[in-house]
Amino acid sequence: MKKVIVITGPTAIGKTEMSLQIARLYNTEIINADASQFRKGLNVGTAKIDYKNLDVVHHLIDIIDIEEDFSIKDFQDRARDIITSLHNENKIPLIVGGSGLYINSVIGKYELDDSKRDYDFEEKFYESYSNEDLHKELALLDFDSSLNIHPNNRRRVLRAISKAKSGTKISTLKKGQELIYDCLIFELTTSREVLYSRINKRFSQMIEDGWLEEVRDLKNKGYDLEKIKDIGYTELANYLDGVLDFYEVSELIKKKTRNYAKRQITWFKNKMNTTPIEMDYDNLDNTLNNLKLEINKFLKETSQI
RNA sequence: GGUGGGGUAGCGAAGUGGCUAAACGCGGUGGACUGUAAAUCCACUCUCUCCGAGUUCGGUGGUUCGAAUCCACUCCCCACCA
Numbered sequence: 566m567k568k569v570i571v572i573t574g575p576t577a578i579g580k581t582e583m584s585l586q587i588a589r590l591y592n593t594e595i596i597n598a599d600a601s602q603f604r605k606g607l608n609v610g611t612a613k614i615d616y617k618n619l620d621v622v623h624h625l626i627d628i629i630d631i632e633e634d635f636s637i638k639d640f641q642d643r644a645r646d647i648i649t650s651l652h653n654e655n656k657i658p659l660i661v662g663g664s665g666l667y668i669n670s671v672i673g674k675y676e677l678d679d680s681k682r683d684y685d686f687e688e689k690f691y692e693s694y695s696n697e698d699l700h701k702e703l704a705l706l707d708f709d710s711s712l713n714i715h716p717n718n719r720r721r722v723l724r725a726i727s728k729a730k731s732g733t734k735i736s737t738l739k740k741g742q743e744l745i746y747d748c749l750i751f752e753l754t755t756s757r758e759v760l761y762s763r764i765n766k767r768f769s770q771m772i773e774d775g776w777l778e779e780v781r782d783l784k785n786k787g788y789d790l791e792k793i794k795d796i797g798y799t800e801l802a803n804y805l806d807g808v809l810d811f812y813e814v815s816e817l818i819k820k821k822t823r824n825y826a827k828r829q830i831t832w833f834k835n836k837m838n839t840t841p842i843e844m845d846y847d848n849l850d851n852t853l854n855n856l857k858l859e860i861n862k863f864l865k866e867t868s869q870i
Numbered sequence: 871g872g873u874g875g876g877g878u879a880g881c882g883a884a885g886u887g888g889c890u891a892a893a894c895g896c897g898g899u900g901g902a903c904u905g906u907a908a909a910u911c912c913a914c915u916c917u918c919u920c921c922g923a924g925u926u927c928g929g930u931g932g933u934u935c936g937a938a939u940c941c942a943c944u945c946c947c948c949a950c951c952a
Contacts, residue, residue: 576908601908611908637905666907675904713902718911721903728904738904757899796908820897825908831901 566747567652570860571660571668573598573833574753575826577763579844581614583753584661585621586853591657591860594622596644598662598671601795603640606631606783609776610797612767631788638677641670648746657864665832672750674743680731687723702726709736742838749863751856752839759846764822768815771797781805796821 570591572584588595597603601611605627616623624647629635648658648671660668669675691699700716706729713736714721725735755763780801784790790802797818804814833839840859845851 599908600906635906637907640905664907666904670904673904677905681905715902715912718903720906720910724905733904735904792906794906794909798908822908823898827899828901828903828907828909832903832907835901836903 566745567648568864569648569658569660569672569746569748570863571598571672571748571750572753572856573661573663573665573668573750573837573839575760575829575833576663576822577612577767577826578753578755578760579763579846579849580661580663580753581612582849583852583856584659585619587856587860588621588659590857591659593656593659594624594647594651596647596658596660597623597625598644598660598664598668600662600664600667602626602662603628603635604631604633604795605629606788607779607793607795607798609771609774609779610801611795612771631783632792634681636677636681637667637670638679640667641675641677644671663829665829665836668750669742669836672744672746672748674745676738678733687727691723691726696722699723699726703729706730707734707736710734742836749859750837750839751859752833752837752841753844753852754841755844755846759844760826761823764826765819768819768822772815777801777805796825 570587572580572587574580584595587593599611601607602613603625604611607613613626616626625640625643628643644660651658660671662668670677691702694702696716696719699719699722700711700714703714703722703726704711707725710725710729711722714725716722728735776797780790780798783793783798784802784805790798793799800809800814800818800821803809804811809817842852842855842859
């Protein structure tokens with residue numbers, strides 16, 4: 566199998582900085598795996614870097630418009646194509662991001678088809694169904710899935726129903742984490758306390774960097790900020806509309822970001838086989854050295870299979 | 871100094887004699903997740919040897935079979951009057 570390096574970790578841990586150094590050291594390119602950075606126009610609030618003016622090539626950033634539908638299948642295809650072409654150039658692809666599902670879909674055996682999900686249709690078709698009714702419907706179509714998905718999780722119940730109707734029971738898909746590349750998956754870590762304080766500080770920094778102006782600009786362009794699910798956009802729009810005061814909004818955004826980081830960590834722990842690397846914020850060279858040690862070891866190993 | 875209001879679990883806040891280890895919200899923690907994933911959803915959150923037991927509702931002492939809830943004294947906070 567061909568080798569791929571992944572750098573992941575919770576939001577605000579410092580993936581970007583580490584990945585740039587690694588990309589330079591090993592003369593390779595970065596494939597973005599942060600779902601929020603796919604969309605054009607969401608910059609400050611998604612901690613997007615000025616990748617166009619960097620010496621390191623970044624792929625899969627700004628690939629769709631704000632309100633454009635996007636499927637994980639597209640991401641899987643595009644990322645794998647890029648991986649292939651990097652391999653052809655004898656480069657070790659470097660996937661960097663915090664969207665666990667997206668990373669797994671690329672490096673793992675995820676069977677996705679081309680059908681796009683039609684949320685509006687799903688919701689309208691079953692509009693009159695209560696959560697419980699829907700869940701019963703799912704039990705008829707895919708009983709095993711119904712056991713695993715809570716009735717209140719309407720979105721996932723709907724998805725499972727529509728998949729079952731189209732002939733694929735979600736519950737029959739492989740749960741394993743079989744990989745299609747030889748992967749070294751770094752998970753950058755730090756204490757919860759330090760991470761949360763970084764999240765809080767980063768929020769202030771984003772405001773200084775013009776996040777509010779970005780949101781105002783999007784509003785002026787006519788976008789419905791309520792539809793932007795990335796943390797902070799709806800909240801800041803509410804502030805601009807005078808619905809919430811700034812303190813409330815700040816606390817809410819920071820809280821949501823902390824909660825998100827926690828969910829990410831749960832995913833890394835239970836859905837990925839990672840190599841943890843503790844961040845040494847006082848001396849990032851230490852962290853970098855630890856990464857290098859692991860990478861060098863990894864590159865020397867002959868690939869199995 | 872006087873009068874009134876108040877002190878409840880990490881925070882906010884219900885509860886005004888037994889059904890209360892104490893509603894609810896927030897925060898936090900753990901978890902699920904193959905298609906909006908910075909999404910969506912679930913569980914737990916006084917302590918323990920967790921079926922069960924033990925300590926709680928500013929403090930102390932009472933009344934009572936039984937108190938966060940009633941009484942007395944006391945400490946602290948807020949408002950107004952001096």
